[in-house]
Amino acid sequence: MRARRRSTPYLLVAPALLLFGAIVLVPIGLTAGFSFFRWDGLGPFEAIGLRNYRRAIGDDIFRSSFVHAAIYIGITIVLEVVVGMALAGLLTARRRGGMFFRVAFFVPVLLPMVVIAVLWSFVYNPDMGLLNGALERFGLDSLTRIWLGDPDTALVAISVVSGWVFAGFYMAIFYAAFQQIPRDVLEAAALDGAGGVRAWWHVKVPMARRAVEVALLLCITGGFQSFDLFYVLTNGGPYNSTEIPTTYLVKVVFRNREVGYGSAMAVILTAVVLVVGLAYSRLRAPQPRTA
Amino acid sequence: MLTVRVIASKVLFRIVMVVLAVIYGFPLAWMVLSSFKSNRETFRNPLALPTSIDLGVWADAWRIGNLGRYALNSALVTTATVVLILTLAGLAAYAFSRFEFGGSSLLLGLLLAGLLMPLQSYFVAQSELFDALGLKDTRWALILPYTAMGLPLAVYLLKAFLDGLPGELFDAARLDGCGDVRMFTALVLPLLRPGLATVAIFSALNAWNEFLLALLYISDDELKTLPTGLLAFSSRYTTDYQLLFSALSIVTLPMVAVYVAFHRQVTAGLTEGAVR
Numbered sequence: 001m002r003a004r005r006r007s008t009p010y011l012l013v014a015p016a017l018l019l020f021g022a023i024v025l026v027p028i029g030l031t032a033g034f035s036f037f038r039w040d041g042l043g044p045f046e047a048i049g050l051r052n053y054r055r056a057i058g059d060d061i062f063r064s065s066f067v068h069a070a071i072y073i074g075i076t077i078v079l080e081v082v083v084g085m086a087l088a089g090l091l092t093a094r095r096r097g098g099m100f101f102r103v104a105f106f107v108p109v110l111l112p113m114v115v116i117a118v119l120w121s122f123v124y125n126p127d128m129g130l131l132n133g134a135l136e137r138f139g140l141d142s143l144t145r146i147w148l149g150d151p152d153t154a155l156v157a158i159s160v161v162s163g164w165v166f167a168g169f170y171m172a173i174f175y176a177a178f179q180q181i182p183r184d185v186l187e188a189a190a191l192d193g194a195g196g197v198r199a200w201w202h203v204k205v206p207m208a209r210r211a212v213e214v215a216l217l218l219c220i221t222g223g224f225q226s227f228d229l230f231y232v233l234t235n236g237g238p239y240n241s242t243e244i245p246t247t248y249l250v251k252v253v254f255r256n257r258e259v260g261y262g263s264a265m266a267v268i269l270t271a272v273v274l275v276v277g278l279a280y281s282r283l284r285a286p287q288p289r290t291a
Numbered sequence: 292m293l294t295v296r297v298i299a300s301k302v303l304f305r306i307v308m309v310v311l312a313v314i315y316g317f318p319l320a321w322m323v324l325s326s327f328k329s330n331r332e333t334f335r336n337p338l339a340l341p342t343s344i345d346l347g348v349w350a351d352a353w354r355i356g357n358l359g360r361y362a363l364n365s366a367l368v369t370t371a372t373v374v375l376i377l378t379l380a381g382l383a384a385y386a387f388s389r390f391e392f393g394g395s396s397l398l399l400g401l402l403l404a405g406l407l408m409p410l411q412s413y414f415v416a417q418s419e420l421f422d423a424l425g426l427k428d429t430r431w432a433l434i435l436p437y438t439a440m441g442l443p444l445a446v447y448l449l450k451a452f453l454d455g456l457p458g459e460l461f462d463a464a465r466l467d468g469c470g471d472v473r474m475f476t477a478l479v480l481p482l483l484r485p486g487l488a489t490v491a492i493f494s495a496l497n498a499w500n501e502f503l504l505a506l507l508y509i510s511d512d513e514l515k516t517l518p519t520g521l522l523a524f525s526s527r528y529t530t531d532y533q534l535l536f537s538a539l540s541i542v543t544l545p546m547v548a549v550y551v552a553f554h555r556q557v558t559a560g561l562t563e564g565a566v567r
Contacts, residue, residue: 102554
C-alpha cells in the first residue's frame with residue numbers, strides 16, 4: 001500500500017529508530033571504538049591499536065571466565081532444557097489436568113533474579129541454610145558444605161539455582177510444542193507399545209525438533225550473557241572460581257575504570273554470542289537445493 | 292490386570308508430580324515460613340515451622356527496607372517503558388507492515404539487528420554516554436535503555452501480527468477515504484490489541500526485573516528500583532534473616548498472585564517473546 005503522503009511512513013518509524021539508534025546503535029559503535037584506546041573514562045584517549053585485545057586473550061581470568069560460562073551452560077542444558085523437556089513430557093502424558101503444576105513450575109521465571117539469588121544465598125547459607133539443615137536432619141552431616149564459599153561447589157551451586165528458575169520456562173516451551181503433535185501420532189505410538197518414557201523420547205521430542213533447537217540456542221547464548229545470579233551469589237568468587245565474562249567486565253570497567261580494556265572484552269563477548277548464534281542457525285537451516 | 296496397571300500408573304504419576312512440586316515449591320514456602328520465625332529460631336532449626344504468624348515483621352520490613360519507595364520507582368519506570376514501547380513500536384510496525392517506502396527493509400534490518408545484540412555489546416559506552424549527558428541517577432537512565440532494548444522484539448512481533456491481517460480490510464478502509472492517521476487509530480489499534488497485550492506483558496516484566504543497568508546507572512537510594520533496592524537492603528541487614536525473608540516475601544507474593552490470575556497470558560507472552 002502507498003501512503004497518502006510520502007513522508008508518513010518515515011514519520012511513523014522515526015521515533016522508534018531514532019531512540020534505538022541513539023541508545024543502542026551509537027553505543028555499540030562507541031564500545032567498538034573505545035576498544036582501541038587506553039581510557040579511564042575521564043582523561044585523554046591513548047590509541048593503542050590491538051593491545052587491549054592481546055591483553056584480553058592473555059588474561060587468565062578472562063579466559064577462565066569463558067570456561068566457567070561453558071561449564072555453566074553444559075550443566076544448565078541438562079537442568080533447564082532436559083528437565084523442562086521431561087516436565088513437559090510428564091504433563092502431557094495425561095489427557096487432562098496438570099494446570100496447577102504448569103503454573104507452579106513457571107513461577108520462578110517471573111521473579112526478579114535478585115529475589116531468587118538472595119533467597120538461595122539463604123538456602124546455601126552454612127549456618128542457617130535450608131540445604132545444610134536438611135542434610136543434618138537426615139543424618140548426612142558429612143555432606144554439609146559452605147556451598148558458595150567453596151571453589152569446588154560454587155559454580156555447580158549457582159547452576160542449580162539457574163535450573164530451578166528456568167526449567168519451568170523450558171517446560172512451557174516444550175509443553176506448547178508437545179501439544180501441537182497430532183493426537184493420532186501419539187495413539188499410533190501407544191498401540192505399538194511405546195508408552196510413557198519411550199513415547200516421550202522417541203516420538204514427542206523428535207517431533208518437537210524446532211522447539212529443541214530454539215531451547216538450546218536460548219540456553220547457550222543466554223548462558224554467555226548471564227550476570228544477575230552470579231553477581232549476587234558470589235560476584236565471581238571464591239578465588240575467581242565463578243567469574244564469568246560479564247562479572248569480570250563490570251569489575252574492569254566500573255571498579256578499575258579500564259574502559260578501553262573492558263570495551264575490548266565486551267566486543268569479544270559479543271562476537272562469541274553472535275558467532276555461536278549465527279553458526280547455530282546456519283547449522284539448522286535447511287540446506288539450499290542446488291538446481 | 293489392565294485396570295490395575297492403569298490405576299498403578301495413575302497413582303505413580305500423581306506421586307511423582309507431587310514430589311516434584313514439593314521439591315520445587317520448597318524454597319519459596321521456606322522463605323515465607325521463615326519470615327515468621329525469629330533469627331534465633333531459624334538458627335536453631337531452619338526446617339521447623341513457625342510457632343505463630345505475625346505480620347508485624349512484614350510491616351517492619353516494608354518500612355525499614357524502604358520498599359514502598361523502591362516499588363514506586365519500579366512502577367514509574369515500568370509504566371513509562373511500557374507506554375513508550377507500545378507507542379513507538381505500534382507506529383513503526385504499522386509503517387513497516389502496511390506501507391511501501393524507500394529504504395524500508397534497510398531500516399527494519401537495522402532495528403531487528405537489535406534482536407541479536409547482547410546488552411554487553413553496548414552498556415560500557417552507554418554508561419559513559421549517560422555520564423556525559425548527566426542522565427545517571429535519573430529515571431530516564433533506565434526508561435530510555437529499557438525502551439530501546441524492548442523495541443526490536445516489539446516491532447518484530449507487532450509487524451508479524453499486522454502482516455497476518457487480511458489486506459482487504461485496509462484497501463476497503465482506503466476506498467472509504469480513510470487517511471494514513473485515521474487508518475491507524477480506527478483500524479490498526481483495535482485490531483492490534485492482542486499483540487499489544489503480549490508485548491506489554493513481557494516488556495513490563497523485563498523492566499520490573501532488570502538488574503544490571505539499574506545497578507550501574509542508579510546509585511541514589513531514592514531512585515532505586517526493587518531489584519537494586521532489595522540488594523542494598525540485604526547488604527545493610529546481612530544477618531537479619533527474618534527481616535530479609537519478610538522483604539523477599541513482600542516482593543514475591545503479589546507477583547505470584549498477579550501471575551496466577553493471568554497465567555495464560557503471561558506464559559504465552561513470555562514464551563512467544565523468547566521463541567519468536
